[in-house]
Amino acid sequence: MAFTTEQLAEVRQAIIDLSTGKRVVSITQNGRTVQFDRTGLPELEALEYRIKTDIQAQTGKRRTRTRLVMTNKGL
Secondary structure, X not given: XXXXXXXXXXXXXXXXXXXXXXXXXXXXXXXXXXXXXXXXXXXXXXXXHHHXXXXXXXXXXXXXXXXXXXXXXXX
């Protein structure tokens, strides 16, 4: 399923609303309305991740990997 940036913004706003004290938020996607309360916050975060990765896949952007190596013996 193809997600849009508007849907991502809606989910992010719902996460912010729940985090700042709002008791219930509603999200409408594909003609279906779902309500979340504070206990649904992990589900919203998972949905945000899924939408974000789907949008990145659509645009062809990949997450870059960075490795930080620190030594104290003069490598």
